[in-house]
Amino acid sequence: MEIKKVKRSEDYSGWYNNLVKNADLAEHSDVKGCMIIKPYGYAIWEKMQAELDRRFKETGHQNAYFPLFIPKSFFTKEASHVDGFAKECAVVTHYRLKVDPITKEIVVDPDAKLEEELIVRPTSETIIWNTYRSWIQSYRDLPILLNQWANVVRWEMRTRLFLRTTEFLWQEGHTAHATADEAIAETKQMLEVYADFAENILAVPVIKGIKSANERFAGAIDTYCIEGLMQDGKALQMGTSHFLGQNFAKAFDVKYVTKENTKEYVWATSWGVSTRLMGALIMSHSDDEGLVLPPRLAPIQVVIVPISRKPEEKELVMEKANHYFQLLKKQGVLVKLDDRDHLSPGFKFADYELKGVPVRIAIGPRDVQNETVEVARRDTKEKQVMSAADLEHKIPHLLEQIQANIYQRALDYRSEHIHAVNTWDEFMDALDNKTGFVSAHWDGSSETEEKIKEMSKATIRCIPLDNPQEFGKCILTGNDSKERVLFARAY
RNA sequence: CGGGGUGUAGCGUAGCCUGGUAUCGCGCCACAUUUGGGAUGUGGAGGUCGUAGGUUCGAAUCCUGCCACCCCGACCA
Known part of the structure; x- marks a missing residue:
């Protein structure tokens, strides 16, 4: 196969699209904005799912499944939620097709109009909270800790493979609690789960933070997030965890009876990550030769490539190759x-x-003779000749080393791309020339944030959770500020 | 939705300006020789040139509409 190569340094988007295609992860479908996730790409997603699902269950959650369709009336119940999603909803209006008697074409049957339109879910808060109303009566029914793996549809104007597609796969957790404190603790706990997953499995360092009002989820009191930095210096929101307060409980009239026999609205959280994580994975580690996978996510961690010239060699090589294959398989x-x-x-x-x-093992006649193999690692492209006797214990160790190295590399990159600035000129210089996150003072107002966005195309990615108190002056207005926030140009 | 670009075999392309039914490479199939960084030879299969109209004796080529995709914005996970 002749493969078109695009250099990362010359055309980042071209490189990204090319890589997704060439690594056999996904392709564009004939449906606008929708992608086909190919088996190799889906295998990686399945590994992500497995890791996340295990963590969700370890923290007490169960999986459930709610309908794809949401009656329009549910949507209108939480005002800011509608505002946030109305512009990007796919709507089902009819339930039948028929053959047009004149043109003989298949058309929508005008007689099959739905009484009430159905929204294809862009997220499931409304239908879930409508359901929770009937599930929750007493404090004894709380908390409810559910997650669902699902597809959702958001009719975005512009799509990009994995990063933003019209339909995407994700998980959405929806929990119900008796107290605000408990819900906030849940929100933070899930943020930690995401951060742990991102760093230890995806090998992508993330900054945990809280969103400014402008960037908050539609219907949330607080949105927590993890933010990653891609190799082109742009930030990517990789996961969010929302404290929803009592907004949805009030909208859907979900109350519970306390021990003291009073009625209270229920407190809510929701949290999600999507196939966008595939994009984060690709853009964090890969190079001009292609994808670089952290071993913990790789569907294939080690590939053995046998090399032989003559049939009698082939037999010997294959015998050894098979032996090593079994050996490594036994090691897990x-x-x-x-x-x-x-x-x-x-x-x-x-x-x-x-x-x-991550690891390639080549074995040829020479190796058979010397009882060796050639081991090449994908992350550094280093090759070494290894004694075959060492394979069994060295390979699992090497995989861990690669995992750690990939993470460290991404962490180093990020460290080099966080710049603290104190003036507008420094701010613009950092964005344009140094790229990455820019840590700067901001006066805390939405107007200022909006203005900065207009002028610089950078948004506040988050207010880091571990932010030190530091008084200063807003880079735009010069007004007082009590802490720095992280800006970046983002996907 | 605005600006720019592209659409020719599974993939990557030439041809288009200056109309005459399509070029090359990879891949695919068969056979042989090969195999330590994208093998070689011989033979073969594969195309309504995105789509619908128009101009013309004749359209991949000229004109118009439409569609899709890509890039840059606005929107967003």
Whole structure:
């Protein structure tokens, strides 16, 4: 296959699109804004799901499933929620097609108009809280700790593979609590779960923070988030966890009876991450040779490529290769033996690099003779000849090293791309020339934030949770500020 | 939705300005030789040139509409 190569440094979007296609992760479908996630890409998503799902369950959550369709009337109940999502809703208005008697074409049957339109869910707060009303009577019914894995639809104007598609896959947690404190603790707990997942599994360092009012989720009191930094210096919101207060309980009249026999509105949270994480993964680690996968997410962690010239060599090589394959498999390593003999080793090397397989083991006649193998790691492209006897214990260790190295590299990159500035000129210089996060004072008003966005195209990504108190002057207005916030240009 | 660009075989493309039914590479199929960084040879299959109209004896090529996708904005996870 002749592969079009695009350099990351020359055309970042082109590089990204090319990589998604060449690594066999996904492709554009014939449906506008919707993508087809291919088996290899989906395998990575499944690993993300498994890791997240395990963490959700460890923190006491259960999975459930709610309808894809939401009656329009539900949507109108929470005012700011409608405002936030109205512009991007797909709406079902009819339930039947028919053959037009004149043109013989299949058309929407005008007689099959729905009494009430159905919204294809952009998020499920409304239908879930409508359901919670009937589930919750007493404090004994609380908390409810649910998650659902689902697809949602947001009719965005412009889409990008994985980062923003019309339909996307995600999980959304929806919890109900008796007290504000408990709900806030839940919100923060899930933020920690996301951060832990991002850093330890995706190997993407993230900044935990809280959103400014402008960037808050529609219907939330507070939105917590994790923000990652991509290799082009742009920030990416990788997950959000919302404290919804009693907004949805009030909108859907969800009350519970306390121990003291009083009625109170229920407190809510919601939290989600999506297939956008695939985009974060790709844009955090990959290079001009293709995808770079952290071992903990790689569907194939180690690939064995046998090399042989003559049939009698092939037999010996394959025998050894099979042996190593079994050995590593027993160690719990996700190993693949690529014995396709119509493809040359060189082709396979390049192909597995494109797909980001963390470790490649090549074994040829020379190795059989010396009881060695050639081990190449994807992250650094280093190759070493390893004694075959060491494979069993060294490979699992090497995988962990690669995981750590990828994370460290991303962390170093981020550290080099957080700049503290004190003036407007420094601010613009940092955004334009240094790229990345810019830590600056802001007077706390939405108007100022809006103005800065207009002038610089940078938004407040978050107010970091571990932010030190530091008094200063807003970079735009010169007004007093009590802490720095993180700005960046973002996806 | 505004600005720019692209659409020709599974992929990447030439041809378009100056109309005459399509070029090349990769891939695919068969056979042989090969295999330590994207193998080679020989033979073969594969195309309503995005789509609908128009101009013309004749359209991939000229004109008009539409659609899709990509990039840059606005919007957003």
